[in-house]
Amino acid sequence: MLAVASAVGGCATRKQDVAADSITPQAPFSRTFTGSADTVCWSVKRALLSQGYMLDRGGDAGVVTGTRDFQPQPKINVSIRLQTSCADNRDGTSIVFVTANREESRLQKMKQSTSVGVGPATLTMPSGSAQVLGVVRRETVRDPAFYDRFFKLIADFATQERAAESEKPHEGDRQAEVQAPTPRSDQ
DSSP states (O other), X not given: OHHHHHHHHHHHHHHHHHHHHHSOTTOSSEEEEXXXXXXXXXXXXXXXXXXXXXXXXXXXXXXXXXXXXXXXXXXXXXXXXXXXEEXXXXXXXXXEEEEEEEEEEEEEEEEEEEEESSGGGOEEEEXXXXXXXEEEEEEEOOOHHHHHHHHHHHHHHHHHHHHHHHHSOOHHHHHHHHHSOOOOTTO
């Protein structure tokens, strides 16, 4: 009886740990940056592209998703998928939310069969095998260092973007240049 109580208690503790781990204020999935949502979201795209991620076209302008595949071993494929959301805080800053999912697939043999017959008189026979990729693990990346590196890239690109914007002549300056009379050389 004591063993059953211990086993049930262990299961209850595990469920509680998973629930406690799911929501926490210290989660590494968001960061606030100086700049408008346009500047920061463009920096997110540049960060993803600079690391070899293929961008997915999404319907929502503030959501950017990128995927990168690699093959650490001959029969293993790993996909990293980052989904980001940008939002303007309307105070000169914008927040970026990022979630990375890691999916590992392994090359596996799948038996194939052929069926011959009609109705209840059907005979199924093995006809060979094929190799297919099967997902063996899927998880959310929780490593804070992974997100810190990604957020640093975003910050670097946002800084470059702000510097480029400050070097552009302002609209009022362009108007003055266009409207200024040019001196005539014949007088």
